[in-house]
Amino acid sequence: MTIQQGSGHNGTAEKPILLMAALPIYGHTMPMRAIARALIRLGFSVNFVSSPHYRTSMENIGATFLPLTGYCALSESMLIERFPERASLVDQQVANFDAEHLFVRSIPSQYESIQAALQIVKEREPGKKVVQIVDCGFLGAMASILNPSGIKPDAHITMGILPLAVTSIDTAPFGPGFPPDSSPAGRVRNAALHVANREKLSGLQDLFCELLASVGAYTNEFLFDAGVTLPDRYIQMCIPEIEYPRSDLPPNVRYAGGLPRGSRDPSTSFPPFWNEIMRISKTREKKIVAVSQGTFATLPSQLLLPTLSALSHKEDVLVIAILGARGASLPPEIVIPSNVRVADFIPYDEILHYCDVFVTNGGYGALQHAIANGTPLVIAGSTEDKPENAARVQFAGIGVNLSTGSPSAAMIRVAVEKVIEDISFKEKVMSMKLSTEKLDPIAFIAKQIMECVA
Structure with missing residues (x-):
């Protein structure tokens, strides 16, 4: 567990431009928007890549909107029309469907959108450093890290706005909600469950690698692990007490704590009661x-x-x-x-x-x-x-x-x-x-x- 809280950033150093992005679904986008707004108040210049649905919302906090294009330009209101078959699914079927169709299949168009945004930002302010910050559901960022010939930001940061999903000897695979167990017997259980889980997700893993390769990015790492281990920092947005202890936590993981009360938009009207x-x-x-x-x-x-x-x-x-x-x-x-x-x-x-x-x-x-x-x-x-x-x-x-x-x-x-x-x-x-x-x-x-x- 790594939690390093200090007095803040060096106010005298030149701040980099921030290029932020999130899966364009409310529960992914709005925490990132809250972070973006707070960083803007600290003097950072923020460009936010999202679907047109969120354009006004981003511009209202002072961010520069840049569009997601193609397959990945989603919103909740589009899901029924785009994926009518999803409405008939239940429980784990929904999770499996979303993992493929909302997350993994968005990789190529997310990468292309990020590349276009990076080009715009770098041409607009040449010579300035750019830090790419995405939510953990924005898998196209991995292609940005892995593609040796693409336009590169100066650093990659991923924000953990979902429970930490990285493989550990102390926990069961992410998904079913099994409790952790770091005892010798528990670690044997965990290892067996991880093997079974990798087999179960082999089709999704193959698709993940195939779609990364389609944009010139290559990895053999398990998709749940790659999103955590590849960026320069993986910042988990919670206190350590609500996550499972892991003796083998990747060294780039940091716990920032949860967003405090009042970080989101306050209500402008209240119900009559x-x-x-x-x-x-x-x-x-x-x-x-x-x-x-x-x-x-x-x-x-x-x-x-x-x-x-x-x-x-x-x-x-x-x-x-x-x-x-x-x-x-x-x-x-x-x-x-x-x-x-x-x-x-x-x-x-x-x-x-x-x-x-x-x-x-x-x-x-x-x-x-x-x-x-x-x-x-x-x-x-x-x-x-x-x-x-x-x-x-x-x-x-x-x-x-x-x-x-x-x-x-x-x-x-x-x-x-x-x-x-x-x-x-x-x-x-x-x-x-x-x-x-x-x-x-x-x-x-x-x-x-x-x-x-x-």
Whole structure:
């Protein structure tokens, strides 16, 4: 584990130009946007490569927008039209589909977009150093590192805005959410699981190598490992306490801590029931439970509606149902219990500070928001990185892992009651909140940038 926090970067050295990019999906792009905005405030010039969907959002923070083009120019709103078959998939099928079609198959066009952006930046400001900073889902950056003839930035930094997926003798393979085990027997288990996982993913690995080769980049390294070990720095955006200990952590990995409360856009308007939340947060006459289906997997029948049913008869609980997208609404036939308040969208940092429990499908951003606000969780996720997030919540003791993406109302009710009654969950997440508040992740990132070009 490497966590090196200092006073920040050398303010007298000339700052490099930053070329940033992220997979153009909300949960990948918005953390990177928050980092970009903070670095701009420190005086860095930021160019952000994204899909046209995010152009205005990037320009609003003072970044120069440069376009992703071709296959990789995605957004959530395009997924149903582009991949209609995805709608019928469930659980691990979704994760497998996304790994291929959203991540790996985007490599060539991401690389071409980055090359075009590098050319623009270098021609605009010749002689200035350029640091490329991408999120861990932007796999095209690896082609930029590996291609010997392409336009090169002066340094490559990858931001870990998902759980750390690198192979370790102390952990099981990334995906299913198995707990770590560094005992002798555990390491034997881990080794066997890694062998089986490499065999299972051999087709994806072959496609990964084939698509890299199509743009002149070559590697035999396992795709989950290459994204971590290839850049000059891999900066994991969390505190070490929420990650698994690894005795063989690659030396380029750094822990920056999670983004603090208020790093994202603040709310400019609040739902009509906001005063009720403020009153209850002061009188403590009820417990407040927030439930959100997330911003990517938004089908309310999976988690949100079962939670409303689970807590509908609890007069001592106020439930805040967050639909995850501005303008969203529940179907008109849904009967809203009297103790439930529904909002289309509330930034997590605005609401979680007042909540006793956060019921979530377990995206990494939601987990980091919960830690930053000291809110224990009930977590239910079965797609993307969600089983791994849920396993880390269980490992850290900051919530209950329901081990399914479609829990019953009874499961949710029991879990919420357990988190409310057992103060250890609150104590542990508050300890993590304090650890987060001791760190300055943006100053740390700035320091790493300057070290890379020193």
